[in-house]
Amino acid sequence: MGGEAPDGIAITPDAKRVFVANSRTNDLSVIDTQLMSVKATIPVGKSPFGVTVSPDGKRVFVVNTDSRNVQVLPTDLSDLTGELLASAEAHRYKGECNNRTFMW
Numbered sequence: 001m002g003g004e005a006p007d008g009i010a011i012t013p014d015a016k017r018v019f020v021a022n023s024r025t026n027d028l029s030v031i032d033t034q035l036m037s038v039k040a041t042i043p044v045g046k047s048p049f050g051v052t053v054s055p056d057g058k059r060v061f062v063v064n065t066d067s068r069n070v071q072v073l074p075t076d077l078s079d080l081t082g083e084l085l086a087s088a089e090a091h092r093y094k095g096e097c098n099n100r101t102f103m104w
Contacts, residue, residue, distance in 0.1 A: 003027045003041060008051040010060065012075055019060050019075075021048035028062055030077065042080055044071055 003022025010019045011033075018031040021044070028048060030040040045064025052061050053075060062071045073080055 003029050007049045008063070010051045010053045012053050013055065013057040017075060019051050019053065019062075021051040021062055023047045023049060026064075028060075028073075040077060042073070042077070045069055 003020065003025040005022055005024035006020045006029075007023040008021035011017070016033055017039070018033060020029040020031065022029060022041075026044060026046055026048065028042045028044050028051065029038050030042065031037070032039045044062050045067030047064060047066035048062050049065045050061075050063040053059070054061070058075055060073050060075050062073065064071060
């Protein structure tokens with residue numbers, strides 16, 4: 001279980017989960033760091049490129065470049081329907097400030 005062509009990676013603040021955006025298979029792999037295994041592979045939009053976790057560890061943001069959107073999902077995987085529209089160039093802008101990653 002897992003995707004192909006990983007293009008983005010993020011880890012929760014408690015280091016219990018790692019999220020990997022897989023651009024070739026259009027999905028997000030969720031890795032349990034304690035078990036060192038893929039817990040879930042979640043379908044997302046087309047060509048997921050970037051991924052980051054909110055500072056409180058409750059949400060993961062996935063930039064889907066060919067879908068032209070950003071999906072917002074809970075890190076506990078309780079609701080996999082969240083989506084926030086973004087520009088077509090969302091994957092081109094990524095920065096860090098005070099140890100936090102921002103994408104726009």
